[in-house]
Amino acid sequence: MQHNTLDKPNLSVHNQQPMQGLGPYTLLDASVEEAFTNIAHILTQVFQTPGALISLADQDRVVFKANVGLSDADALDLAGRLCSQALHTTEALVFDDLLEEPHRSTLPFVAGALTLRFFAGTAIRTSNGIPAGTICVLDTQPRSFSESDRQMLQRFAALATHQLDLQLPLVSDTTVRTETALHRSRSLMHDTLSAGLVATWFWDIQANKLYADGDLARLFGADAEQTASGMPIESFADSVHPDDREHVRTLFQQALASGKKFEADHRVINPEGEVRWVIARGRFDYNDQREPISFLGVLVDITDRKLAELKHQEGEERLTLAMEAASSGTWDFDLLTGKAQWSPNCKQLFGLPPDAPITADDLLARVHPADRERVRLANRRAIDPEGDGDHDVVFRTIGEADQQERWVRAKGRTVRNDQGRIVRFAGIVVDITELKQMQEALRKSVEEQEKQVQERTQELGETNEKLRKSNERLEQFAYVASHDLQEPLRKIQSFGQILHNEYAPALGSDGQDLLRRMQSAAERMSTLIHDLLNYSRLSTKRDSFQPVALETLANDVLSDLEMRIRDTQATIHVDPLPVVMGDTHQLRQLFQNLLSNSLKFTRPGVTPVIAINHRLILTTDLPSTVRPDHEAPAYHQINFKDNGIGFDEKYLELIFQVFQRLHSRTQFAGTGIGLAICEKVVDNHNGVITATSQPGQGATFQVYLPADQPTTS
Numbered sequence: 267m268q269h270n271t272l273d274k275p276n277l278s279v280h281n282q283q284p285m286q287g288l289g290p291y292t293l294l295d296a297s298v299e300e301a302f303t304n305i306a307h308i309l310t311q312v313f314q315t316p317g318a319l320i321s322l323a324d325q326d327r328v329v330f331k332a333n334v335g336l337s338d339a340d341a342l343d344l345a346g347r348l349c350s351q352a353l354h355t356t357e358a359l360v361f362d363d364l365l366e367e368p369h370r371s372t373l374p375f376v377a378g379a380l381t382l383r384f385f386a387g388t389a390i391r392t393s394n395g396i397p398a399g400t401i402c403v404l405d406t407q408p409r410s411f412s413e414s415d416r417q418m419l420q421r422f423a424a425l426a427t428h429q430l431d432l433q434l435p436l437v438s439d440t441t442v443r444t445e446t447a448l449h450r451s452r453s454l455m456h457d458t459l460s461a462g463l464v465a466t467w468f469w470d471i472q473a474n475k476l477y478a479d480g481d482l483a484r485l486f487g488a489d490a491e492q493t494a495s496g497m498p499i500e501s502f503a504d505s506v507h508p509d510d511r512e513h514v515r516t517l518f519q520q521a522l523a524s525g526k527k528f529e530a531d532h533r534v535i536n537p538e539g540e541v542r543w544v545i546a547r548g549r550f551d552y553n554d555q556r557e558p559i560s561f562l563g564v565l566v567d568i569t570d571r572k573l574a575e576l577k578h579q580e581g582e583e584r585l586t587l588a589m590e591a592a593s594s595g596t597w598d599f600d601l602l603t604g605k606a607q608w609s610p611n612c613k614q615l616f617g618l619p620p621d622a623p624i625t626a627d628d629l630l631a632r633v634h635p636a637d638r639e640r641v642r643l644a645n646r647r648a649i650d651p652e653g654d655g656d657h658d659v660v661f662r663t664i665g666e667a668d669q670q671e672r673w674v675r676a677k678g679r680t681v682r683n684d685q686g687r688i689v690r691f692a693g694i695v696v697d698i699t700e701l702k703q704m705q706e707a708l709r710k711s712v713e714e715q716e717k718q719v720q721e722r723t724q725e726l727g728e729t730n731e732k733l734r735k736s737n738e739r740l741e742q743f744a745y746v747a748s749h750d751l752q753e754p755l756r757k758i759q760s761f762g763q764i765l766h767n768e769y770a771p772a773l774g775s776d777g778q779d780l781l782r783r784m785q786s787a788a789e790r791m792s793t794l795i796h797d798l799l800n801y802s803r804l805s806t807k808r809d810s811f812q813p814v815a816l817e818t819l820a821n822d823v824l825s826d827l828e829m830r831i832r833d834t835q836a837t838i839h840v841d842p843l844p845v846v847m848g849d850t851h852q853l854r855q856l857f858q859n860l861l862s863n864s865l866k867f868t869r870p871g872v873t874p875v876i877a878i879n880h881r882l883i884l885t886t887d888l889p890s891t892v893r894p895d896h897e898a899p900a901y902h903q904i905n906f907k908d909n910g911i912g913f914d915e916k917y918l919e920l921i922f923q924v925f926q927r928l929h930s931r932t933q934f935a936g937t938g939i940g941l942a943i944c945e946k947v948v949d950n951h952n953g954v955i956t957a958t959s960q961p962g963q964g965a966t967f968q969v970y971l972p973a974d975q976p977t978t979s
Contacts, residue, residue, distance in 0.1 A: 617665025
């Protein structure tokens with residue numbers, strides 16, 4: 267068979283001796299291509315490659331015995347180069363990408379029309395370990411080859427060795443020779459195919475005896491000794507999965523009728539009830555009358571790969587559902603082959619039909635013109651070998667048919683091989699149109715709110731200006747009240763005093779009573795004007811805050827009230843008080859008003875007892891009724907406690923209002939402004955004032971001042 271022979275292979279001298287291993291065989295020119303072709307076809311199915319090659323060699327020639335997917339010229343060239351190299355390696359020879367191999371990228375079958383990129387091959391050895399040929403798988407695309415793939419390739423090499431043993435010219439009778447060869451190779455097959463992934467069988471149709479190795483017997487739950495001596499084929503057919511049985515039977519009958527090879531992948535059920543996936547392949551032999559006489563087949567256990575495929579398919583389906591629910595799509599670009607995959611959702615996000623064949627340029631053309639260059643640069647940066655491989659860009663797309671504008675976010679990264687070369691660029695595209703619309707609506711809302719804030723700020727400024735002018739007028743009024751109103755009162759009081767001193771006898775008792783009433787009213791009016799001026803000053807004037815020693819301030823107030831304290835024989839206790847930031851004049855008025863009230867509202871026959879104490883309280887521990895407007899970590903609580911007449915707490919809010927009195931003027935003198943002034947002072951200091959009391963049991967006024975009071979108000 268000269269068409270598949272390469273004379274004078276490039277073999278080194280020290281490798282010529284092992285090549286004599288084919289001496290006992292008569293295979294180089296024997297017609298055994300059919301058995302090896304079956305193995306080669308199974309190789310392409312198991313490894314999912316478009317090509318496979320099985321070659322034999324001696325010291326003079328390299329001959330390929332099976333060729334799937336290659337021209338004869340390419341097969342001869344490959345057999346004489348890479349296959350010969352694999353012949354002398356103890357392990358599988360693998361090239362993931364021949365273009366990355368400096369000494370092989372220029373080989374004709376790599377640089378030429380074939381453009382071979384992937385090669386994996388291993389030696390076929392005789393029963394005594396001498397190399398006799400090679401078995402190879404090939405692809406025009408780069409790919410990875412795992413350790414389990416290498417082991418699988420070794421098992422197929424052992425299967426090829428088994429075919430060599432079947433050809434030993436030990437016995438002339440075909441049937442006996444086949445049975446004897448099976449026994450001779452059983453030990454080798456058991457060692458190399460112990461994983462049970464590859465099994466062989468021979469069916470003598472006329473005798474209806476099927477001969478198989480131990481692995482096939484174990485897979486189908488048959489007795490190994492019985493399978494070695496032959497069993498009816500029905501014993502094996504019953505192990506085919508019920509759902510696949512009719513399909514396998516149909517393919518078997520078609521192969522029998524047509525004379526073509528039989529191949530099928532299906533499930534079998536082993537004795538333990540475990541379901542296994544297998545690839546079955548073989549061919550019928552016929553006599554001169556075209557009657558089938560035998561069938562030689564190979565079976566490969568592909569359960570792991572099949573389950574992985576099904577799991578991957580299930581995962582892909584779930585991912586697709588998740589992506590559809592999230593309005594997302596995926597892309598995967600192979601930089602070695604230039605091939606790219608875009609999910610239907612990805613295409614839709616670019617405004618393209620989901621089933622349309624497209625390129626990267628098609629997608630880029632659908633990017634909004636204003637964003638296109640930015641996206642192009644982002645893609646270039648992502649696949650830059652010097653970059654980090656990250657890709658994250660937001661842009662707009664324009665639909666091809668509907669011209670709809672969509673906002674999308676593309677996020678992905680590159681993948682490098684073991685040599686650090688970028689081989690893939692993959693990621694997802696997410697529809698963020700609704701998010702962008704929400705952001706735009708939010709932006710407009712914020713702009714509108716900012717506009718309203720500006721308008722209200724302007725209104726507030728105008729209001730503040732009006733308030734400032736109003737305060738100025740109020741200050742002017744206070745000045746007028748202080749001078750112009752009090753001046754007539756002072757004259758009334760002066761003239762009244764003159765009348766009382768010089769003309770009292772002439773007025774008589776009724777005239778003197780009227781004079782006293784006039785003087786009392788004038789005094790009350792003067793006091794009222796004085797208190798109103800004090801209250802108005804609290805609203806219009808605030809001096810800069812300074813440290814105020816409350817204990818010193820309290821002692822000064824007590825000194826001013828010395829005469830009243832002596833008259834009432836009151837006992838006053840003042841605990842150590844803190845230093846706070848505040849207005850000295852206002853705080854002095856606060857202390858004076860509260861102490862004056864305690865000295866005024868006393869019970870008849872009861873000596874007044876007044877106590878002033880302090881404690882620091884955390885904001886979190888403030889009573890629920892105390893809600894200061896100013897936020898501070900802690901407050902000074904200053905208590906003014908007396909044993910006076912007290913009051914009903916239902917009037918608590920009333921007592922802090924201007925001109926509100928709980929008692930008549932004849933019972934207790936006053937204008938009803940004192941506690942309103944106290945509340946105003948505390949409010950000016952960002953604090954709170956409240957009280958607790960019961961009628962006849964005294965009252966306690968609590969003043970809360972911030973412990974972090976600023977230096978200015």
